[in-house]
Amino acid sequence: MISAVTPRPDAPRVARWFHALADEARVNIVEMLSHKERCVCELEQVLGIAQSRLSFHLKVLKDAGLIADRKEGRWMFYALERETLDQIAAYTKSVKPGKHAGSCAVACCD
Amino acid sequence: MTRRAELRVGKLFLRNPHGLPRPPHPLPMDMARVAQWFHAASDITRLAMLEFLSQRERCVSELRDVLGVPQSTASFHLKVLRESGLVRQRREGRWKYYSLRGETLNYMIAFTRIVSPGAHVGTCPLSCCQ
Numbered sequence: 001m002i003s004a005v006t007p008r009p010d011a012p013r014v015a016r017w018f019h020a021l022a023d024e025a026r027v028n029i030v031e032m033l034s035h036k037e038r039c040v041c042e043l044e045q046v047l048g049i050a051q052s053r054l055s056f057h058l059k060v061l062k063d064a065g066l067i068a069d070r071k072e073g074r075w076m077f078y079a080l081e082r083e084t085l086d087q088i089a090a091y092t093k094s095v096k097p098g099k100h101a102g103s104c105a106v107a108c109c110d
Numbered sequence: 111m112t113r114r115a116e117l118r119v120g121k122l123f124l125r126n127p128h129g130l131p132r133p134p135h136p137l138p139m140d141m142a143r144v145a146q147w148f149h150a151a152s153d154i155t156r157l158a159m160l161e162f163l164s165q166r167e168r169c170v171s172e173l174r175d176v177l178g179v180p181q182s183t184a185s186f187h188l189k190v191l192r193e194s195g196l197v198r199q200r201r202e203g204r205w206k207y208y209s210l211r212g213e214t215l216n217y218m219i220a221f222t223r224i225v226s227p228g229a230h231v232g233t234c235p236l237s238c239c240q
Contacts, residue, residue, distance in 0.1 A: 008161070011154045018157075022149035027141045034225035080227045089222040092151075095164040097210040 017088050020064035025049060026057050030080065033067060037079035139221065147218050150194035155179060156187050160210065163197065167209035 008014075021027055028047055032038055044054055058078060061067045065084045070077045151157060158177055162168060174184040188208055191197040195214045200207045223229065 008157075011157055015152055015154050015157055018148045019152035020148075022145055022152045024141045024145045027144045027148075030225050031141070034227060034229060036227075080225065082227050085222045085226050089219045092215050092218050092222075095160045095210070096215050097164055097166075097212050 014091055016064045017066065017084065017091075020061050020066050021088075023057065023060075025053070026061055029054075029057060029061065029078075030066065033078060033080045037070070037077045039072075039075040039077050041075065043078070139217075139224075144221055146194045147196065147214060147221075150191050150196050151218075153187070153190075155183070156191060159184075159187060159191065160196065163208060163210045167200070167207045169205045169207050173208070 021030065025047065029043060032043060032046060040051070040054065040058070043049075043058075044051055047054070049057070058067065058069075061078075062069060066081055067078050068081055070079070151160060155177060159173055162173065162176055170181065170184055170188065173188070174181050177184065179187075188197065188199075192199055192208075195211060197208050198211050200209070
């Protein structure tokens with residue numbers, strides 16, 4: 001019997017990042033925000049999603065730390081958070097095959 | 111033409127077959143595929159599997175024992191990972207071995223780079239990117 005893997009303490013946060021990008025509509029929102037910050041009206045128009053659904057998707061993205069919002073007058077503007085995207089890339093890099101090898105003292109990594 | 115019929119025709123022209131109209135200039139990536147990669151990594155058990163498989167290839171019984179989940183659960187999660195292209199399967203005698211597909215992880219990293227704010231500046235001819 002191999003000893004059980006202890007889950008990393010930040011696993012729920014990592015899972016939330018990936019969950020935020022696990023929907024085609026949210027990937028499209030992220031793509032649109034990569035050009036510049038957008039108001040909710042622009043997103044609604046281009047993506048053709050009803051405002052209630054759009055608000056739900058924006059909340060999922062915001063809770064995961066992928067976007068930040070800013071209020072200007074009547075409108076909310078949304079922008080991508082570069083740091084979170086960098087953290088997602090860094091995590092994905094860290095699980096690439098062979099990354100663990102050589103740095104690990106446990107016999108499982110021979 | 112009735113109002114209802116007009117709406118129906120309007121919807122036909124506005125939307126693509128997947129139910130979403132295209133953004134102004136979409137990425138050279140299939141968004142449904144991108145969502146599938148990230149969906150595969152959006153579960154704590156599957157994240158633990160990815161980390162364990164990053165060491166070397168494993169058989170399903172090793173994954174089951176290490177993660178402390180029933181074999182059926184391990185098989186289900188492996189199926190999701192395999193269908194998204196994150197994990198490949200190799201058969202050797204009675205056993206099936208699973209290993210990570212580095213190229214899919216590279217695509218995921220590439221996606222985060224492409225959508226990083228400012229990545230379009232100077233390369234995009236459309237006024238939306240100024």
